Amino acid sequence: MTDSRGDAVTDSRGDAVTDRRGDGRSATRVMVVDDHPIWRDGVARDLGERGFEVVATAVDGAAALRIIAAVRPDVVLMDLHFGSAGPSGADTTRCIIDRWPDIKVLVLSASGAHADVLAAVQGGASGYLMKSASLDELVDAVRRTAEGDAVFTAGLAGLLLGEYRRMALDRERDAPRLTERETEVLRQVAIGHTARQIAEALVISHRTVENHVQSTLRKLQLHNRVELARYAIEHGLTQ
């Protein structure tokens, strides 16, 4: 697997289906979608060394959608920007979550393009990690994503807070609102407090903190789906 840019357009030579079943059935199955070879192969190797089963890599969203049904990963590590034309990381995330709701998508982005990260999260991604995160952080994030938790970084909390506030300021129709408690929890996450610290400060259980955090994400994703459906009906896009 060498460079990807040309391959991604002409053919998907970068899509390597590595099925290593037999010895690692119980391992979390991961698919890595990234147009940059250094990342794609490096992350795949790192995760493989840490006991994950990297079942496939893809050079872009289109390639990922072609092979995902065949490889059925538990977690997709999704880059947001691909050099090729075709669906972006956010679009691909939406497609995957729509068709295979049990597959989890974790966005791994190098870009500071916050609007794209937000779009991916609204489209159903379980969380996002900067590419500059350490391997330990990445491993932890993939594990938690596989378990169904949201990977909540300070950056993501700031993004969600911003989005809820934007919807409130724009008086968006039927926009979800945060409860005071949820706002407080999100703010605490955004300034670097751990779930344990927040639980102590607010005198609630660790699980309750997690629930609040998950709820802020779910409400936003649900709202996004409702908005898309309404848009489709209003514009006659439904079958």
Place this chain on the structure above:
Amino acid sequence: MAAGTTDIMTPLWRGVVVFRAITAAFAIIAITVHHDGFARPVLGWVALAGIAVWTVLICLAYSYDPTRRLQMIVIDLLVTLTLMGSSALVLSTEQLTEVAQRTPLLTTVWASGPVVAAAVHSGRVAGALFGVAVAVVDVWARGFFTIDLARDAILLVGTGFVLGLAATAARRASEQLRRLTRAEAATAERERLARSIHDSVVQVLARVRARADQLDGEAGELARLAGEQEIALRCLFAATPPGATGEQDLAGALRLLASSRVEVSVPATAVPLPTADVDELVAVTREALANTARHGGPEAKSWVLVEDLGAEVVLTVRDDGPGVDSGQLVGAQCAGRMGVSGSIRGRVADLGATLTLDTGPGRGTEWEVRLARARPGVAR
């Protein structure tokens, strides 16, 4: 004169030249018509020739020399006034005094040429002053003052003033357009560069950074340094440059401060504030971060959070360092040692914002700055 302003000024100067030529033709016809009554007919022909030659020369000069126009306009004014003043010698006493019958001076409307040129070149003040000069010579040549001459004077001065206003406005509009065009081109180029660098350098650096914690010794240190560059590059391209509106995106400006020890959380949409306010808030954040770096120990991390509540913007800077006993802070201020607390307080007070400091031994330090905004939710 800059290239962009010549673009808009060229048609104006063309107008000056055409106006000069038409008024010259009118003056020549007027002199021919009134020639019979002249006191000094020969001098009349000389003046006619002077008007014709000077018109050709000055029109050529205005058309082809875009650099030394101020001197040319002054010379133009002097030549025109001389020709105008010569009317006192050429015209007969009857012609000079019978203003009601309207025997014009030799130069007639041609004399307004320098007024128009000065207005186009230097604006309303120059236009009006040149108008005054021509009006004064007009009155001097006649040797008396009537309501008709007053009307001519007002027309001259008014024309210079209004045309000067228009020329200045046109020049400003053209400069603004040029600035906007350039800013747009710069933005497009920046986006192109950002895409290209994101697809290459940033990816590699991010990868190096992600591996840093598995490498020991110098290799690990180098990898960490490379990682810092990745954050710096990414933030550099994410930040928006100050716009032409005098507003800047606080979120973009603060993201430049991100590093491996500083995490910056911002909304996905811009947080526009006046550029001066953004500069001050960034300075406040820098001071708080520097304070953490000084007193928080090598492992202390900081978080910066920006929230846009519409009517106000909230900036929170927190670290997980050892924190400070609030008594110590007050003590430091009372002892006259301003320190970081005083400096931040001063800046925040100058901004008209409110500051809350939450700290205590073992609790880290949290600064919260709330800045009220006059116009909520612009540039969304």
